[in-house]
Amino acid sequence: AMMRSQCISSGINAEYGDGYEYSRTSNRFWRKTRRPSGCKYNYETSDGRCIYGTCYGVDPNRNWDVDFGRQGVSRNPCSDIYPGKRPFTESNTQAMSKWLADNARQIELYLSFHSYSQLFLKPVGYDRNPPVDAAMHNAAGSAVVNAIAGTHGKIYKNIRSVELYPTSGSSQDWMYSKGVKNAYTIELRDTGRYGFQLPASQIIPTGEEY
Numbered sequence: 496a497m498m499r500s501q502c503i504s505s506g507i508n509a510e511y512g513d514g515y516e517y518s519r520t521s522n523r524f525w526r527k528t529r530r531p532s533g534c535k536y537n538y539e540t541s542d543g544r545c546i547y548g549t550c551y552g553v554d555p556n557r558n559w560d561v562d563f564g565r566q567g568v569s570r571n572p573c574s575d576i577y578p579g580k581r582p583f584t585e586s587n588t589q590a591m592s593k594w595l596a597d598n599a600r601q602i603e604l605y606l607s608f609h610s611y612s613q614l615f616l617k618p619v620g621y622d623r624n625p626p627v628d629a630a631m632h633n634a635a636g637s638a639v640v641n642a643i644a645g646t647h648g649k650i651y652k653n654i655r656s657v658e659l660y661p662t663s664g665s666s667q668d669w670m671y672s673k674g675v676k677n678a679y680t681i682e683l684r685d686t687g688r689y690g691f692q693l694p695a696s697q698i699i700p701t702g703e704e705y
Contacts, residue, residue, distance in 0.1 A: 513530070513587075514528045514529050527575060528551075528552040528553055528555055528587065529551050530551065530552060530553075531551055532550050532572040532577060532579065533550045533580075534546065534572070535547040535550055535572075535573050536573075537570075537571070553572075553579035554575060554578060555666075556609075556664070556666055557577075557578035557664040557665065558582060558583060558588045559582060559588060559664045559665060559666050560669060561621070561664060561669040562668070563581070563582045564578050565663040566620075567660055567661050567662035578663070582664065591666070595673070596673060599673045602675050603675070603677060604679075605666075605667065605675050605677070605678040605679070606679055606680075606681055607667050607679070607680045607681070608683060609681065609682050609683065610683040610693065611683060611684060611689075612686060613652065613682060613686050614651060614652050614654060614659065614680075614681070615639050615679060615681060616654065616656040616679060617633070617636055617653075617679055618632065618671040618678055618679075619668045619671060620655075620657050620667070620668055621662065623657050629655075631676065631677075633653070635677060636654075637653055639651070639653070646700075646703055646704045647700050647704060659682075681705070683701055
């Protein structure tokens with residue numbers, strides 16, 4: 496988040512610290528949190544025990560309280576896009592949202608970094624009608640993708656989040672709903688050759704583009 500007086504970094508994968516650690520030790524492509532989230536196939540006994548096993552985690556970028564649970568989500572708690580039973584069920588999204596809400600008036604820019612696809616995504620992800628700040632978002636996106644192309648020649652697309660696919664409950668859209676007009680999501684390198692397994696040699700160049 497960019498402040499008027501300083502730049503504040505919330506750290507790598509602040510939205511799902513426990514899931515990030517799990518991805519380092521057990522499942523490289525884990526993308527959710529790790530708290531038990533329900534029963535596989537939603538089957539459980541009358542006393543609450545799971546018949547076919549336990550599901551773990553929710554998608555933290557669908558766990559925010561904006562158009563929650565309506566689009567681009569799954570009701571299956573084992574799914575990678577399970578948003579949780581209600582907004583802010585996870586301790587990390589609770590902590591992030593509290594800090595961001597407390598400081599929203601000072602925040603001029605919010606960026607949520609993801610991978611992959613090389614996209615600059617603008618608000619909002621749940622409504623195909625452009626928001627009132629669409630012209631400003633378009634100008635910001637054009638400036639960003641042009642600057643990236645001028646760094647290492649990589650081409651990013653400047654589109655609205657909903658044009659990628661409709662989603663509810665993202666941190667970007669929640670920040671926009673709190674009055675932070677410049678709230679965007681960046682899908683980093685690449686466009687599919689390596690996907691989520693980007694070579695280490697591309698880490699620094701990717702950082703230099705931002």
